Amino acid sequence: MVIFFKNPKNIFKKYVNDLYKLRQKYSKGDPMNLTCKLLMNSLFGRFAMKPIINTQLFLDKEEFLEISKKFEIDDIIDLDDNGLFVSYIDNDLINKQHKISISIASAVTSYARIFMSKFKNNPNIRLYYTDTDSIFIDSDLSDDLVNNEIGNFKLENIFKEIVFLGPKLYCGITEDNKVITKIKGFKNSKNLNFSDFVYLLNKDASLQISH
Numbered sequence: 001m002v003i004f005f006k007n008p009k010n011i012f013k014k015y016v017n018d019l020y021k022l023r024q025k026y027s028k029g030d031p032m033n034l035t036c037k038l039l040m041n042s043l044f045g046r047f048a049m050k051p052i053i054n055t056q057l058f059l060d061k062e063e064f065l066e067i068s069k070k071f072e073i074d075d076i077i078d079l080d081d082n083g084l085f086v087s088y089i090d091n092d093l094i095n096k097q098h099k100i101s102i103s104i105a106s107a108v109t110s111y112a113r114i115f116m117s118k119f120k121n122n123p124n125i126r127l128y129y130t131d132t133d134s135i136f137i138d139s140d141l142s143d144d145l146v147n148n149e150i151g152n153f154k155l156e157n158i159f160k161e162i163v164f165l166g167p168k169l170y171c172g173i174t175e176d177n178k179v180i181t182k183i184k185g186f187k188n189s190k191n192l193n194f195s196d197f198v199y200l201l202n203k204d205a206s207l208q209i210s211h
Helices: 013-024 032-047 063-072 104-119 195-199
Strands: 054-059 072-078 084-089 127-131 136-138 158-168 170-173 179-183
Touching: 032 084, 054 063, 063 072, 063 084, 063 104, 104 127, 104 136, 127 158, 136 158, 158 195, 170 195
Parallel strands: none
Antiparallel strands: 054 084, 072 084, 127 136, 158 170, 170 179
């Protein structure tokens, strides 16, 4: 299926702008703020979604035998007396309209990289760490780049000390002595303190943490 847009420019501009304005009316911890954020992020995620043609079911062994006659079995987990957890490929889903567009998703990430490259490759900025949409630097940016307008930066924190160990892995102390720790995939990151991160800067240093 091919879809043509009458106006190919700024197809989702109103959708994004309306959600952004609504989000600004609520504090960061408010559910409405998070809902708006998720809806905006999902606009990209929806287009970049992988087409899934697998179906998963809990089956007994007789049901499994019937399924295996009709479909290609992708994976099986034997649950003993509780039957089987089966993943199989449903060919009927191959031709399903998944309503995705890798070209749109690629354009979003490409434009984001172009924008961020202005700060990553700027000789006038000392860059300590960067992520998809953030930079940690030691100088101020101009007011036209730091404000509440969509697409611009906002000042989140000013650190007096910070340690970066890797992507989404850092800990810092702000000017008002608040400790901010980021460990991707680890929910109890607050259990680690700044001195732990300083220690991990040493060669061959390691920490054992429960997860």
